Amino acid sequence: MRRKSPVFILVLMLMLLLAACSESSGTGGKNTEAADGEIDIVWYPNESGSDMKSSRDEIGALITDATGQEVKHHLTTDYAIAIETLVNNNAELAFMGAQGYIEANNRNEAIKPLVVPTGSSGTLDDAVYYSWLAVNKDDQEDFKEAGEFSLDKIAEKKMSFVSNSSTSGFKVPSSGIISHFSDENLAETDLMEGGPLFSQVLFGNSHQGSAVNLLNGNADVAAFCDTCVENYVEIVEGEPNRPGSVYRVKDDAAEPFNTVTGKEFILISVTPVLNAPFVGNMDLLGEEGFKKLQDYFSADEVANNEKIFVPEDSGESALFFKTGDERFAPVEDKWFDPIRELSK
Structure with a gap:
């Protein structure tokens, strides 16, 4: 038999290494290219229906305005799937209840609260x-x-x-x-x-x-x-x-x-x-990306956007309604401690 040349062996090893790296990137979460070009947001079953499409699309447009990136919506039929998608680094953002956030944060410390919708006072006091x-x-x-x-x-x-x-x-x-x-x-x-x-x-x-x-x-x-x-x-x-x-x-x-x-x-x-928070995956967004989204969500421009905070008397289906001074407000992890206490 003819002996393989050192060059042939080197090329073969390089091909195997590249294949292994490609396989690894497909199982461990979003790869770098997808993360750079697209932001994924996952929705609970409650917000995944066709009647909520206009609200989802407007939130997606808001994210694009803030980041310059396209948005992909992950619709789900199960709470566990939504939480798993976020925890396993397959989505940058999610809208979920306080308990879902706590469960996600317990399993992945990179999951942090972004904003919550306030009450009609425009503050967290009645959120x-x-x-x-x-x-x-x-x-x-x-x-x-x-x-x-x-x-x-x-x-x-x-x-x-x-x-x-x-x-x-x-x-x-x-x-x-x-x-x-x-x-x-x-x-x-x-x-x-x-x-x-x-x-x-x-x-x-x-x-x-x-x-x-x-x-x-x-x-x-x-x-x-x-x-x-x-x-x-x-x-x-x-x-x-x-x-x-x-x-x-x-x-x-x-x-x-x-x-x-x-x-x-x-x-x-x-x-x-x-109130339920929007949450972000810091490992995928980075601190700068997270802060950019938090600031934009909290801006007066968004609070006054009637496609996001729909007037209560409009007769339209929506995720958020305007009855007073509702807006999005930044929130820290400790704000959810009263829900954590229910498990003790």
Whole structure:
């Protein structure tokens, strides 16, 4: 046999080395070229529907204006997928609840909060939304004791949560339920399946899905939040975000509520929750890129953009609405400590 020349062997080794490097870059997260040319933002299932497309597109345009880079939207059907995408360095940005951010930050310290939408005051003082426990209006008497709603009555019922990574669709309501049934020595895991408290436990994988679980009769009680269903429902009795208030699904409601139009539900418990943040992956954005986005999101120009903060009376579906002086504001990690405390 002819002996291979040293040059041939050197070329072969170089080819093998390049192939190995190429394979490595494909499994460890975004490669350098993709990171330089495109910014990926991942969305929870709640914001991945077609009715939220205009809001997603406008947020994408905002990111492009701030960075000069094109934006790719990662739409998901599962909270865990959204969190994994961010943690594994496959996205620079995400819009997620406080609990999802905490889980992501615990697994990847490079995940940091960028901004949160403020309350109507334009500050973080009222930057809250609301976690609801709701039942079908016609079944409300089954959840009352001496004429008042009582959490005692949810025992042995079919319960729907959103996801165990949802702040307002699991973490906050489960904490309240565990506190109420303190004599039962329940843990969070006890609320994830039928047995210790509920006859059956369902997960809707989105706030919309959890609400539909209630309205189509698959669940007796459901946890979901006000902001994630406000585009589909209207209040018909009482005041917004108050126990005893009744909401009705609009006749022209988009999916998945198009199958339960006209159905009514009543709130039996309401709890304020810290607003959801936009978060960034510092390893992919870098400090300069992170700060550039934070400053731009927080600018007056964005606060006054009616395609991002849509006027409340517009009748349009949107991710954020303008009722007063709402805007995006920078926030630090410690702002989310009250949610962390729920796990201790």
